[in-house]
Amino acid sequence: MISLVVPTLGRPSLATLLDALAGQLAELPEAELLLVDDRDDDTGELAVPGTLAAYTKVLTGRGAGPAAARNLGWRAARGEWVVFLDDDVLPAPDWARRLRADLATTGRVGGVQGLVTVPLPATRRPTDWERGTAGLADGKWITADMAYRRTALAAVGGFDERFPRAYREDTELAHRVRRAGWLLVRGQRRVTHPVRPESRWISLRTQRGNADDALLRRLYGRTWRTDLELPPGRRPRHVAVVTAGAVALAGLALRGLDRPGGRRRALGVVAGLAGLGWAAGTAEFARVRVAPGPRTVEEVTTMLVTSALIPPLAIGHWVRGWWRTRAVPAGALVTADRPGAGG
Known part of the structure; x- marks a missing residue:
């Protein structure tokens, strides 16, 4: 049967x-x-x-x-x-x-x-x-x-x-x-x-899958993508873009609080360079998504907006998944003796 x-x-x-x-x-x-x-x-x-x-x-x-x-x-x-x-x-x-x-x-x-x-x-x-x-x-x-x-x-x-x-x-x-x-x-x-x-914003919702990737990382260690025969992801690039954006915002905030002088100028330079890094990373991500598409006004606009939002969303969901699975030891897999659900 x-x-x-x-x-x-x-x-x-x-x-x-x-x-x-x-x-x-x-x-x-x-x-x-x-x-x-x-x-x-x-x-x-x-x-x-x-x-x-x-x-x-x-x-x-x-x-x-x-x-x-x-x-x-x-x-x-x-x-x-x-x-x-x-x-x-x-x-x-x-x-x-x-x-x-x-x-x-x-x-x-x-x-x-x-x-x-x-x-x-x-x-x-x-x-x-x-x-x-x-x-x-x-x-x-x-x-x-x-x-x-x-x-x-x-x-x-x-x-x-x-x-x-x-x-x-x-x-x-x-x-x-x-x-x-x-x-x-x-x-x-x-x-x-x-x-x-x-919805045209579906790519934002799908970033929740990063939490599942965090569980796989807990279960299988650093080689989880290779072990499961999964293609490489963009998470390292997302981390770099999010970090650059955070440094730019922090530099601007500190610059605004500081007195005029050399340190304030230095903070401005750091914020500017980090901002350029964020812009370059976001532009590269948008380009690889726009280039093979229909390039309509709606699609290009959607890709530009979501390319700026996806990196922090992806990292946020990864961190959330990592925190939720923090008590899961490596190798804590489903077995015939422990079927289905696990915490």
């Missing part, structure tokens, strides 16, 4: 996903579908197509995020393989057939990732948000479409529920599964992951 687990917040995209799955039931005669309703309010029951009703079980989550919702799903699953799908993907017409072929594997293969396609505009350059979403196509072991042996999930205790967002929790699980001796491979099935509409 194959178990499909779909955590959902009841977004309209869920209906599109369920309709696509309903049309492929013939390829998965013994499958079960577990919908984990992770809404934190009482907004009614999820609508399930009649053709899926006999295969579907709806579980009530706690509104604690995707890691907790997926744990609830796979622990209720009966299949040898558990396939995690996001509620905003669209499986290809041959997805179910290729899924069966992907999972016809033996040995120590504990997980098989599906291929993800992110459609981008054909008539203009993609926005910053669209380019960020397109990165899912190259992501490793992302749960937009990721299948795990249930025994592999049980061996490592599932997802770490200390990761409250859809950010890093799937990569961290994959790292623990590989450390337990399982192999992870890419399959041939494919899903499409559309770019959902978002």
